[in-house]
Amino acid sequence: EVQLVESGGGLVQPGRSMKLSCAASGFTFNNYDMAWVCQAPKKGLEWVATISYDGSSTYYRDSVKGRFTISRDNAKSTLYLQMDSLRSEDTATYYCARRSDYYYDGTYYYYFDYWGQGVMVTVSS
Amino acid sequence: DIQMTQSPASLSASLGETVTIECLASEDIYSNLAWYQQKPGKSPQLLIYYANSLNDGVPSRFSGSGSGTQYSLKINSLQSEDVSIYFCQQNYDSPYTFGAGTKLELK
Numbered sequence: 001e002v003q004l005v006e007s008g009g010g011l012v013q014p015g016r017s018m019k020l021s022c023a024a025s026g027f028t029f030n031n032y033d034m035a036w037v038c039q040a041p042k043k044g045l046e047w048v049a050t051i052s053y054d055g056s057s058t059y060y061r062d063s064v065k066g067r068f069t070i071s072r073d074n075a076k077s078t079l080y081l082q083m084d085s086l087r088s089e090d091t092a093t094y095y096c097a098r099r100s101d102y103y104y105d106g107t108y109y110y111y112f113d114y115w116g117q118g119v120m121v122t123v124s125s
Numbered sequence: 126d127i128q129m130t131q132s133p134a135s136l137s138a139s140l141g142e143t144v145t146i147e148c149l150a151s152e153d154i155y156s157n158l159a160w161y162q163q164k165p166g167k168s169p170q171l172l173i174y175y176a177n178s179l180n181d182g183v184p185s186r187f188s189g190s191g192s193g194t195q196y197s198l199k200i201n202s203l204q205s206e207d208v209s210i211y212f213c214q215q216n217y218d219s220p221y222t223f224g225a226g227t228k229l230e231l232k
């Protein structure tokens with residue numbers, strides 16, 4: 001059974017840092033790209049960052065570029081999100097998600113097929 | 126950024142009814158579209174990928190269709206457990222944007 005379990009959230013002051021972890025099990029972790037998606041209270045979903053299966057490529061939304069770092073330890077089957085210079089607008093539930101793909105007619109079609117339970121990050125003084 | 130406009134924002138329907146949720150992309154996303162269901166207090170779950178492929182274990186009353194910029198999610202014979210918020214998401218180009226969601230309630 002695929003499981004993604006996030007940890008590391010909580011209350012943090014603006015300008016400070018926090019590191020989230022996502023422990024994966026039930027699948028071959030180093031075969032999959034992984035991502036972080038956030039959801040502000042009572043709001044919609046927002047993609048944050050993606051990392052390739054081997055960690056060689058990373059992608060970020062503009063609002064977190066230079067502040068957040070996605071990384072992974074394939075030996076530990078764990079995904080991370082280092083969040084620096086936190087702002088009040090970063091307050092959200094953060095989900096880790098597995099990215100899978102469907103290959104058809106020469107093209108890959110991506111989607112997030114498994115999600116963790118989420119971890120709340122509150123940025124407030 | 127590709128904007129995903131989802132409609133309606135909320136929907137009230139009766140058990141057994143058929144409902145349709147629409148998602149309009151601001152540019153062609155070439156069927157790189159997924160639909161997710163999020164129940165209250167839970168994480169999202171994948172329903173549909175590649176615009177029309179049903180994820181494993183998802184009831185066959187759910188179906189997806191569309192191409193280009195217009196996509197839809199249809200739920201046949203609405204069940205009580207379908208009360209949720211539904212989101213579309215484009216995976217064609219970064220940032221991989223979501224629709225604002227459609228809240229489905231029972232009438």
